[in-house]
Amino acid sequence: xxxxxxxxxxxxxxxxxxxxxxxxxxxxxxxxxxxxxxxxxxxxxxxxxxxxxxxxxxxxxxxxxxxxxxxxxxxxxxxxxxxxxxxxxxxxxxxxxxxxxxxxxxxxxxxxxxxxxxxxxxxxxxxxxxxxxxxxxxxxxxxxxxxxxxxxxxxxxxxxxxxxxxxxxxxxxxxxxxxxxxxxxxxxxxxxxxxxxxxxxxxxxxxxxxxxxxxxxxxxxx
Amino acid sequence: xxxxxxxxxxxxxxxxxxxxxxxxxxxxxxxxxxxxxxxxxxxxxxxxxxxxxxxxxxxxxxxxxxxxxxxxxxxxxxxxxxxxxxxxxxxxxxxxxxxxxxxxxxxxxxxxxxxxxxxxxxxxxxxxxxxxxxxxxxxxxxxxxxxxxxxxxxxxxxxxxxxxxxxxxxxxxxxxxxxxxxxxxxxxxxxxxxxxxxxxxxxxxxxxxxxxxxxxxxxxxx
DNA sequence: AGCGAACTGAACTAATCAGTTCAAGTTTTG
DNA sequence: CAAAACTTGAACTGATTAGTTCAGTTCGCT
Numbered sequence: 001x002x003x004x005x006x007x008x009x010x011x012x013x014x015x016x017x018x019x020x021x022x023x024x025x026x027x028x029x030x031x032x033x034x035x036x037x038x039x040x041x042x043x044x045x046x047x048x049x050x051x052x053x054x055x056x057x058x059x060x061x062x063x064x065x066x067x068x069x070x071x072x073x074x075x076x077x078x079x080x081x082x083x084x085x086x087x088x089x090x091x092x093x094x095x096x097x098x099x100x101x102x103x104x105x106x107x108x109x110x111x112x113x114x115x116x117x118x119x120x121x122x123x124x125x126x127x128x129x130x131x132x133x134x135x136x137x138x139x140x141x142x143x144x145x146x147x148x149x150x151x152x153x154x155x156x157x158x159x160x161x162x163x164x165x166x167x168x169x170x171x172x173x174x175x176x177x178x179x180x181x182x183x184x185x186x187x188x189x190x191x192x193x194x195x196x197x198x199x200x201x202x203x204x205x206x207x208x209x210x211x212x213x214x215x216x217x218x219x220x221x222x
Numbered sequence: 223x224x225x226x227x228x229x230x231x232x233x234x235x236x237x238x239x240x241x242x243x244x245x246x247x248x249x250x251x252x253x254x255x256x257x258x259x260x261x262x263x264x265x266x267x268x269x270x271x272x273x274x275x276x277x278x279x280x281x282x283x284x285x286x287x288x289x290x291x292x293x294x295x296x297x298x299x300x301x302x303x304x305x306x307x308x309x310x311x312x313x314x315x316x317x318x319x320x321x322x323x324x325x326x327x328x329x330x331x332x333x334x335x336x337x338x339x340x341x342x343x344x345x346x347x348x349x350x351x352x353x354x355x356x357x358x359x360x361x362x363x364x365x366x367x368x369x370x371x372x373x374x375x376x377x378x379x380x381x382x383x384x385x386x387x388x389x390x391x392x393x394x395x396x397x398x399x400x401x402x403x404x405x406x407x408x409x410x411x412x413x414x415x416x417x418x419x420x421x422x423x424x425x426x427x428x429x430x431x432x433x434x435x436x437x438x439x440x441x442x443x444x
Numbered sequence: 445a446g447c448g449a450a451c452t453g454a455a456c457t458a459a460t461c462a463g464t465t466c467a468a469g470t471t472t473t474g
Numbered sequence: 475c476a477a478a479a480c481t482t483g484a485a486c487t488g489a490t491t492a493g494t495t496c497a498g499t500t501c502g503c504t
Contacts, residue, residue, distance in 0.1 A: 042460080042461060042462085043461080043462065043463080044461080044462090054462095054463085055463090055464080055465090058462095058463070058464085063462080063463075064462070064463090
């Protein structure tokens with residue numbers, strides 16, 4: 001019972017059944033990978049943190065490499081879902097420039113949040129760290145994650161342009177620039193996610209990004 | 223002449239001299255760290271690739287952790303020097319908007335190059351990967367590297383604003399946005415440095431970034 | 445020449461870890 | 475209830491690694 005009571009302090013009741021062992025393993029895998037990195041993360045540590053025996057990991061996920069891949073793809077899918085949900089409140093028919101700015105300022109924090117939450121930092125850092133050893137991971141994560149959101153955002157911008165609220169030649173590129181303007185300071189400010197950013201600082205970054213974007217893409221008076 | 227020649231140190235006459243062992247170790251360390259990551263890189267492999275016995279590494283650099291730190295700081299310093307050199311040809315007194323744009327388009331590839339060369343990708347990826355285990359590394363690399371360049375670029379922008387060529391409220395923030403607009407597509411396009419980017423594609427990215435920047439920060443007609 | 449410092453190669457320690465095996469226990473299901 | 479499937483803990487293998495030690499070699503310098 002020496003290994004058990006460590007896990008028992010975290011989960012009050014450990015169902016020995018085989019129900020959601022897989023999800024528990026993936027959750028623990030994410031935590032340990034994020035904390036230690038791929039190489040230093042030991043399968044034993046993941047098993048202990050998941051409250052599961054080591055062979056169970058091999059039963060469900062086949063091994064460390066596959067577990068890592070599944071964790072990363074899960075992160076990408078979750079991030080994409082959250083990003084798309086945030087895009088739901090993207091302005092689609094503002095009454096004028098002032099309302100457009102207001103609505104952009106309202107939705108931007110939700111979009112930036114997608115880049116600033118711990119899972120996003122973990123995803124990005126593990127991706128940067130391990131895309132050398134997992135060459136298929138970067139395209140896969142991009143496809144399941146940010147890539148799709150960028151396309152949808154581009155569509156939203158194109159609609160605004162079509163309605164005369166913006167002047168955009170290349171919506172996909174403009175969407176990338178929009179996100180870059182909103183997020184480029186985050187790595188430095190948050191020390192790659194290891195330090196919180198003050199709400200006022202974040203609001204300043206967002207406002208500056210939105211204003212630069214609007215100055216660049218607002219229709220010019222003829 | 224002896225410090226830079228890494229390619230020849232393989233099988234050729236190996237100078238047992240004591241002078242450039244340290245640099246050979248750091249060069250080999252960079253290569254192996256970039257190729258394998260910190261954890262997977264073995265000191266034996268670095269010693270072999272440097273053409274040096276293992277104890278020599280411990281004599282010169284004290285151990286794996288310290289070697290890694292030195293490699294990262296060396297990368298940051300070199301990147302900073304190259305960035306500052308590129309900034310020498312940043313426009314300082316253009317005759318008008320057209321020449322300003324032309325001069326920006328001329329200097330931008332040199333700046334973008336600083337972010338697109340292999341050492342830059344290695345630095346960024348190792349920094350993202352290991353800043354959890356080396357918490358002091360991120361601030362140190364930022365201070366020795368990008369941080370300084372950003373300040374200098376901000377100064378250049380402020381001079382342009384002061385001369386009436388641009389309208390900039392916060393030069394440091396504008397400098398960050400300038401670089402973000404120029405570089406935000408690089409990770410995706412180059413697969414974190416593992417694939418080359420076509421010159422025409424890169425030129426398109428640069429032109430789009432410059433144009434967005436200029437539309438946002440050009441003086442408005444009163 | 446010759447002294448002292450640096451370098452070498454090789455072996456050695458102590459530790460870690462991925463993945464496997466197995467006997468015994470538990471859950472699910474027919 | 476009973477068979478089938480899953481889980482557990484624990485031990486074990488095979489391999490790798492950081493860091494150290496040391497006797498002998500080579501180099502720089504006077």
